[in-house]
Amino acid sequence: MKKKITLPLTDEVIKDLHAGDTVLITGTMLTGRDAAHKRLYELLQKGEELPVEIQGEVIYYVGPAPAKPGHAAGPAGPTSSYRMDKYAPSLLDRGLKGMIGKGARSSEVVDSMVKNGAVYFGAVGGAAALISKSIKKIETLAYEDLGTEAIYRFTVEDFPAIVVIDSYGKSALVQ
Template sequence: MDKIIHGPITKDEAKSLKAGDYVYITGKIYTARDAAHKRMKEALEKGEGLPFNIKNNMIYYMGPSPAREGRPIGSAGPTTASRMDKYTPELLDLGMGAMIGKGKRSQAVIDSIVKNQAVYFAAVGGAGALLSKCILSSKIIAYEDLGPEAIRELEVENFPVIVVIDSMGNNLYEMVMKQ
């Protein structure tokens, strides 16, 4: 079933989504990959805040290529989500509403998704050039020294994703394997 949501995502929206749903996101999402997640973890350990309000927001695991002339961003495909698994439960406990990436997640992340009534979306790997066309604006908001791994705030319109793990823990990858 196709659904449209606006970022940030509400708990009610997250709970309404089911594994296998096609979703189009419009609004704000944030990017962060390995190095940015490590920095956020270090900031939290020092008692510092995060560089953006994580409550109900979505993190897209993506490091873009340089923007072409006239475009806000270059190719913007997802990266492997499992690399962020060691950081994810803490961010979910702080209120993160959703993640966008590709690939499987650990059981600890799945348990935290259920506990926090969040959702994990997959974006299509290899389609970064097409996905970038859904990005209206991109601005670096933290860790600029990390280059493509800096945290960015994106404004997206009809950004296509698929619900892989819903707030009840249903996992599309496992469902397909059983079929």
């Protein structure tokens, strides 16, 4: 059974998501990976303004490939999430409600998710061309100089994902 959910996520929806649930996500999400996270983290450390509001948002760990002419999006599958583990708790404290990536997370991230009532989804790594079909629009929001690592806003319809770690800290991954 696939659950259809819309963004932004409400606390009620988050509470109703459980590790192992298959979901189809519709709405808008931010993207960001290593280099963008480093910059956001450093701004938060210094107490400075962020170039994008992250409160209530879901961030997708992805560096998309370029779109061919006539395509709304290029292939855009998830990147490994653990590389963002150092930065994620600060973003969660700031109000981030969800993350989409692939693979395992540190115990610090899981603790912060439970504390802040956030959820971690997994998309299927390597299914990038398939996933791109659910991306309807891409806008650049910040850090354009980073190329594929910039922060984009994706508008998605029925984006396929799995709840990998829920807001209770339960994981669907084989330990």
